[in-house]
Amino acid sequence: MLIVGNWKAYVESKAKAKALCAGARRLGAKGVHEIVIAPSFPYIGMLAPLRPSVKDVPALGAQDVSITVGGAKTGEVTAGVLREIGVSYVIVGHSERRARGETDEIVTEKARHVLAHGMTPIICVGEADRDPEAQYLKFVRAQISSVFAALTPKERLSVVVAYEPIWAIGKTDLEAITPTDLAEMVLYIRKVLADFMPGRANQKVRILYGGSVDADDVRSLATGTLVDGFLVGRASTDVADFSALVKAIS
Numbered sequence: 001m002l003i004v005g006n007w008k009a010y011v012e013s014k015a016k017a018k019a020l021c022a023g024a025r026r027l028g029a030k031g032v033h034e035i036v037i038a039p040s041f042p043y044i045g046m047l048a049p050l051r052p053s054v055k056d057v058p059a060l061g062a063q064d065v066s067i068t069v070g071g072a073k074t075g076e077v078t079a080g081v082l083r084e085i086g087v088s089y090v091i092v093g094h095s096e097r098r099a100r101g102e103t104d105e106i107v108t109e110k111a112r113h114v115l116a117h118g119m120t121p122i123i124c125v126g127e128a129d130r131d132p133e134a135q136y137l138k139f140v141r142a143q144i145s146s147v148f149a150a151l152t153p154k155e156r157l158s159v160v161v162a163y164e165p166i167w168a169i170g171k172t173d174l175e176a177i178t179p180t181d182l183a184e185m186v187l188y189i190r191k192v193l194a195d196f197m198p199g200r201a202n203q204k205v206r207i208l209y210g211g212s213v214d215a216d217d218v219r220s221l222a223t224g225t226l227v228d229g230f231l232v233g234r235a236s237t238d239v240a241d242f243s244a245l246v247k248a249i250s
């Protein structure tokens with residue numbers, strides 16, 4: 001499975017960042033799962049030289065990327081910089097970014113920059129609430145469609161989709177999605193992807209789940225739901241918690 005640790009802004013210490021990276025290296029070295037850590041930008045810069053090669057584990061992810069391609073854009077971190085420093089994955093359109101005004105158009109543009117620089121965008125989608133009429137399905141379909149419609153058939157093959165329902169993010173495992181609901185959602189997302197990538201092509205797109213995943217619920221969410229991995233927030237920012245989570249599905 002692909003397991004991505006989104007550190008968000010939880011980690012504010014160089015020592016902790018190094019310890020988390022070392023822990024993730026030990027987990028990734030086992031070769032059972034692909035482990036990616038997504039630190040804040042400065043810590044990416046600090047950790048990148050500690051990895052012998054771009055292919056070393058854990059792979060590095062970024063939590064966001066600029067919509068610009070460089071030049072007179074104060075404060076922006078471009079896809080070119082991320083690639084140059086050794087980043088392989090970029091989280092795009094996280095709900096915590098969308099809450100600050102990031103539209104589907106911006107998400108699409110960022111995804112295209114990431115792909116143009118040979119990195120893998122992790123496109124986050126997910127509804128704020130679930131309504132009895134299941135309008136949330138249309139909402140998720142629209143989020144996915146707006147990105148995939150703008151990509152070439154070849155680009156689509158390199159995308160990861162992360163389903164992160166906003167109502168489940170940052171909660172306890174008691175409020176996480178049920179395995180049955182997750183299984184349904186993964187099937188639904190596959191169906192949406194099949195509209196853009198008929199036949200077997202859409203199987204290349206990995207679907208992750210994120211939102212209150214920890215060592216206690218990850219096994220049930222990984223079993224029988226056809227999910228390809230997890231985008232983990234808080235539980236990825238403690239060495240023991242992250243290790244327990246990964247071990248629970250190893």
Ligand code: 13P
Nearest residue numbers: 006169170211212233234
């Ligand atoms: P939590 O695992 O803290 O709920 O966060 C999920 C998330 O937003 C990962 O990107």
